[in-house]
Amino acid sequence: MLDTLLALAHRLSRYSARAGGAMILFAAFMVTFDVLSRRILGITMSGSDEVSGYLFAIATALAMPYALLMRANVRIDAAYNLLSRRVRYGMDLFGLILFTIFTLMVTWRVALTVQVTWENDAHAITPLHTPLIVPQSIWLAGWVLFCICLVLVLAGTLRAGWRGDLAAASRLSGVRSVEEEVAGETAGVLPGKVKEA
Template sequence: MIGVRRFAQWGLWFGGALVLLAAVLIGIDVLMRKFLALSIGGADELAGYSLAIGTTWGLGAALLDRAHIRIDSLYVLFPQKLRLALDFLALMLFTGFFALTLWHGFGVVAQSWTSESRSQSALETPTIIPQFLWLAGLVAFVAVALILLVQALRLGAAGDLNGMARLISTRSAEEEVEEEIRDLKDRQIREGKN
């Protein structure tokens, strides 16, 4: 799982960098419009591509960090085995939804490839480029989700319910506090070395 986490972290950094670049591009475009009466042209299109691509590449890391939002008002009241069964079902459905999205995404990319589609903007971007990067992010996410499903199933079959919970369950308040304390200590150590 360490290699999967590293790969997902790389995807998160890549996606975050794209979104950050889009924000900078839009900021520059706004300033140019305000003070120079000029526009970059296509900044909104590029930002849209960045957001779509960045989102798909960040999904895997969010899944491994258990950072996707869940409403757990009643969930915390259930016994551990029922919670784990619901977590596993949720992960299966979540993975299935994105696998279906991926399946249809292949059709969209194939159609763009065969018809040599271009955006209808001044940039006339070949749509295959952003669609391919978006699809690659979906492939990466579905692969990470499938690996997580198999690992969770393996832990559950071995009877390691606590390990399975650490892998796919919602983070408890205690886990979040421990993580914040660990991050604070790491920051203090880094600042002490500088």
């Protein structure tokens, strides 16, 4: 059951990261168009900075689950790789527990913000007069997905530790090895083929 949920979380996180990437690209094109039209035509697109701010916040929240599941978050691992597998497991588990608690607290505060926005029918004090419930709800969805992924990774790490399978625990929550980094960077490159510049 847990493996099925983790596979589903991987799939959902991949889609959410792609959606976040599309939002960043859209924001970049929108701001570029605004700058060029202001420079060339003397016309400004009102609200591009506001919309790009919403998109950046949402894209960040949507990308966090993918970064977690791919173990792409930055870690200082100079001494980590010198430690025994059991000590590394303990450190990973401790860090994951703290990270989960922190993320649950942040998500709770985000949910309270969305609730206040809904109750007050809050709108941005900008020319666009954006109903804030729209960007904040999508932002909250990203945080909720992140919490779910964290809980699943924590449960999987605990289960692997309970079974004594520290290698599986490391694949879920440990620092990526050099081999994994290389495999991730070369994924999709066919053996014997060299990409032309």
